[in-house]
Amino acid sequence: MKKVLVVNGPNLNMLGRREPAIYGSDSLATIEARLKALTGELDVKLEFFQSNHEGAIIDAIHATFSNHDGIVINPGAFTHYSYAIRDALAAVRVPFVEIHISNVHAREAFRHTSVLAALAVGQISGLGVYGYELALRGLLRSLES
Numbered sequence: 001m002k003k004v005l006v007v008n009g010p011n012l013n014m015l016g017r018r019e020p021a022i023y024g025s026d027s028l029a030t031i032e033a034r035l036k037a038l039t040g041e042l043d044v045k046l047e048f049f050q051s052n053h054e055g056a057i058i059d060a061i062h063a064t065f066s067n068h069d070g071i072v073i074n075p076g077a078f079t080h081y082s083y084a085i086r087d088a089l090a091a092v093r094v095p096f097v098e099i100h101i102s103n104v105h106a107r108e109a110f111r112h113t114s115v116l117a118a119l120a121v122g123q124i125s126g127l128g129v130y131g132y133e134l135a136l137r138g139l140l141r142s143l144e145s
């Protein structure tokens with residue numbers, strides 16, 4: 001059975017209350033429960049981590065080394081400038097899918113850049129919170145091949 005860590009970065013603990021016109025009305029707990037409901041079908045063990053702190057996210061990524069098969073990550077705004085998170089993902093070499101709820105390419109110019117995406121298996125953006133399920137399914141499919 002594959003083991004996957006689902007990481008959410010800064011401000012994503014505010015989902016459901018944060019800019020609902022952009023991010024929708026589902027809370028992070030609802031999103032995580034929906035993913036958990038898929039674990040039987042997908043034969044995967046999921047762990048969840050959210051932090052507003054760059055160093056804590058880096059520590060969580062380090063802990064996946066030799067311990068997890070993959071990572072689903074919504075790095076929030078760190079996507080756009082955190083070379084430290086990029087280096088952590090490069091260090092552990094655990095395959096990851098980057099997910100964004102909103103379409104970052106249709107928003108402000110600073111959101112058009114991801115310093116992580118070049119290392120990712122793939123990136124999902126703009127499909128709402130459904131993107132988390134797609135990211136998980138896509139990650140597992142790529143781990144099989």
Ligand code: DQA
Nearest residue numbers: 011074076077100101102111
């Ligand atoms: C986000 C997009 C980022 O630009 C933003 O900073 C977020 C959320 C998304 O899920 O659409 O915090 O990653």
